[in-house]
Amino acid sequence: MSNEIEPIRDPGLPAHQHRQADTDPIAAQRAERQVAILFGLSAVGTLLLIYSYIFVKSDKFIFIPVLGNTNTQQLGLGMGMAVALFCIGAGAIHWAKTLMPDEEVIAQRHEFRSDDEDRAEFVKTVKSGAASAGLGRRPLIKRSLGVALGLSGLTPLLLLRDLGPLPKDNLQKTSWKAGTRLVTDPGDRPIRPEDLEIGAVAQTLPQLAPGEERTLNNIGKDAVLLIRLRPEEFNLTAERLSWTHEGIIAFSKICSHMGCAVALYEQQTKHLLCPCHQSTFDVTRAAKVIFGPAARPLPQLAITIDADGYLVAQQPFTEPIGPSFWERSS
Amino acid sequence: MKRLSRLRRHRAAGPILLIFALFTIGTTFQVASAVNSDTTTVAARSATIDEGKQLFLKGCSSCHGLNAEGGQIAPSLIGVGAADVDFQVGTGRMPMADMSVQAMRKKPVYNPEQVNALATYVASLAPGPAVPTDAVLNYERDGSVAQGGELFRTNCAMCHNFAAQGGALTQGKYAPTLMGVEPKQIYEAMITGPQSMPVFSDKTITPAEKLSIIKWIKSTEAEPQLGGTALGRVGPVTEGLLVWTLGIGLLIGVAVWLAMKAR
Numbered sequence: 030m031s032n033e034i035e036p037i038r039d040p041g042l043p044a045h046q047h048r049q050a051d052t053d054p055i056a057a058q059r060a061e062r063q064v065a066i067l068f069g070l071s072a073v074g075t076l077l078l079i080y081s082y083i084f085v086k087s088d089k090f091i092f093i094p095v096l097g098n099t100n101t102q103q104l105g106l107g108m109g110m111a112v113a114l115f116c117i118g119a120g121a122i123h124w125a126k127t128l129m130p131d132e133e134v135i136a137q138r139h140e141f142r143s144d145d146e147d148r149a150e151f152v153k154t155v156k157s158g159a160a161s162a163g164l165g166r167r168p169l170i171k172r173s174l175g176v177a178l179g180l181s182g183l184t185p186l187l188l189l190r191d192l193g194p195l196p197k198d199n200l201q202k203t204s205w206k207a208g209t210r211l212v213t214d215p216g217d218r219p220i221r222p223e224d225l226e227i228g229a230v231a232q233t234l235p236q237l238a239p240g241e242e243r244t245l246n247n248i249g250k251d252a253v254l255l256i257r258l259r260p261e262e263f264n265l266t267a268e269r270l271s272w273t274h275e276g277i278i279a280f281s282k283i284c285s286h287m288g289c290a291v292a293l294y295e296q297q298t299k300h301l302l303c304p305c306h307q308s309t310f311d312v313t314r315a316a317k318v319i320f321g322p323a324a325r326p327l328p329q330l331a332i333t334i335d336a337d338g339y340l341v342a343q344q345p346f347t348e349p350i351g352p353s354f355w356e357r358s359s
Numbered sequence: 360m361k362r363l364s365r366l367r368r369h370r371a372a373g374p375i376l377l378i379f380a381l382f383t384i385g386t387t388f389q390v391a392s393a394v395n396s397d398t399t400t401v402a403a404r405s406a407t408i409d410e411g412k413q414l415f416l417k418g419c420s421s422c423h424g425l426n427a428e429g430g431q432i433a434p435s436l437i438g439v440g441a442a443d444v445d446f447q448v449g450t451g452r453m454p455m456a457d458m459s460v461q462a463m464r465k466k467p468v469y470n471p472e473q474v475n476a477l478a479t480y481v482a483s484l485a486p487g488p489a490v491p492t493d494a495v496l497n498y499e500r501d502g503s504v505a506q507g508g509e510l511f512r513t514n515c516a517m518c519h520n521f522a523a524q525g526g527a528l529t530q531g532k533y534a535p536t537l538m539g540v541e542p543k544q545i546y547e548a549m550i551t552g553p554q555s556m557p558v559f560s561d562k563t564i565t566p567a568e569k570l571s572i573i574k575w576i577k578s579t580e581a582e583p584q585l586g587g588t589a590l591g592r593v594g595p596v597t598e599g600l601l602v603w604t605l606g607i608g609l610l611i612g613v614a615v616w617l618a619m620k621a622r
Contacts, residue, residue: 048621048622049622050621090583095588096586096587096588097587097588098583098584098587099584099585099586099587100583100584100585100586100587103585103586118613122613122617126619126620126621127621131621213563213564214513215506215509215510215513216563216564216565216568218562218563220562220563224560224562224563225558225560225562226552226558226560227558228552228557229552229557229558229560229563230557231559231560232513232514292514292517293517293518293528293534294557295528295529295532295555296552296554296556296557296558297554297555298555300529302528302529304517304526307529309529320529
């Protein structure tokens with residue numbers, strides 16, 4: 030019994046099978062006609078596109094089953110372009126598959142290394158070029174070129190500067206300060222407690238000092254949702270209860286999970302829902318997370334009223350608003 | 360005219376004009392208040408309240424209590440106002456078909472006169488938001504589409520979708536689409552806060568701003584669909600689904616055809 034292993038023999042290429050169009054001239058003619066028809070359809074598509082663009086009124090609608098009322102011009106432009114491009118491709122594929130040569134051809138790889146003669150010739154050319162350019166004789170040019178090339182290499186590194194500046198404490202702080210009035214968003218009108226009925230909500234921002242502008246960055250941090258409940262519905266610690274005013278409670282609108290605007294307030298269940306990942310917060314328990322991926326309750330803004338009876342912040346937010354970040358303390 | 364302008368500077372002109380003005384105002388007020396205290400309107404109103412009470416006792420009291428004081432399964436209706444009743448009954452949400460998490464919009468059970476009678480009865484129990492009149496609801500004149508869009512995106516879009524198509528809430532509740540909803544009903548929903556929806560006070564969103572929101576919703580409703588189907592106007596979800604099924608399906612088909620050997 031021999032335990033020698035028989036090498037697997039190269040099976041070689043299977044015998045080439047000719048297509049119908051290779052052997053039958055009638056089939057070849059038919060394939061040619063089909064390719065021509067596809068290219069012709071493409072031309073018709075382009076003509077349809079041109080016609081729709083120039084001659085079809087842009088306010089005309091026609092009824093198409095499934096789609097409904099469709100703008101005629103847009104339909105013509107779209108269908109025209111789709112037919113024009115698709116039929117060029119389809120015609121080319123059909124042409125290549127049925128008529129172009131499909132015999133298997135073997136092309137041997139040549140050696141990758143150039144032959145010695147060519148290599149010697151190349152070295153000679155470079156050397157003579159360098160000599161006639163006179164780089165060795167003219168050190169001033171050589172050095173200044175070196176400086177220029179070296180410095181130009183710094184340009185991509187310079188772009189890294191735009192990764193900064195560091196945010197400093199911008200992530201920790203918002204524009205809310207003790208005594209900042211809450212104003213409606215949009216509208217910028219200050220709000221009195223009696224403006225809100227039980228069950229009412231209001232989207233608010235901090236009032237701007239004269240001459241101050243609202244930036245999107247600030248809106249993204251400062252947005253606060255006011256909600257009015259019956260005071261007896263709250264289930265809060267004494268401190269948090271002192272942050273509310275006559276049943277009005279204020280939360281940062283920025284979700285503690287990913288920073289979406291949390292403002293889906295269900296009046297009956299007193300739940301606040303984030304539309305992005307369905308984090309659900311219980312308003313009566315200081316926005317405790319009762320469902321979803323959020324890790325912390327929404328920060329609560331302590332509110333009270335000022336001498337004119339308008340709602341104001343008692344103090345800034347006591348924690349950073351919004352999602353977690355690297356240096357967040359809690 | 361010349362003589363009149365000379366008389367204007369007469370010493371007695373001031374007192375005479377004052378007496379004339381007071382007399383005119385007094386007379387007008389007398390006439391106007393006489394219209395208001397017309398005995399027939401009072402009688403008609405109390406007849407409407409009576410009719411409303413009868414309807415209420417038959418159709419609503421089994422859940423909301425004989426005096427609308429509420430019960431175990433339904434809230435008190437004292438102080439909810441005519442607007443609330445007009446919205447809930449006028450859109451067919453009340454009476455509810457079953458005790459599901461949310462009352463759905465359906466064909467109203469009561470005709471407009473009966474809805475009015477019910478609303479008048481409930482409003483007679485305690486004051487609450489009134490049904491907005493057609494004069495108030497002139498959103499074409501008093502609203503601004505641009506302002507309405509801004510307000511809608513801040514206050515409404517998170518639940519009702521950025522194109523007012525409606526969206527899901529928790530546990531099977533949902534914010535309904537606002538397409539095809541009457542302006543009056545949109546207005547009533549904002550001032551009364553039906554079901555899960557909070558109230559939007561007249562001070563934080565003024566009546567003029569509410570009309571702007573309605574005008575924006577109506578302009579969105581009237582927007583033509585150039586591509587025929589709107590795919591629900593919910594953005595990338597349906598659009599993506601279509602591209603992933605039809606578009607990629609077509610690409611796979613072409614790829615298979617490309618790799619197939621011609622006969």
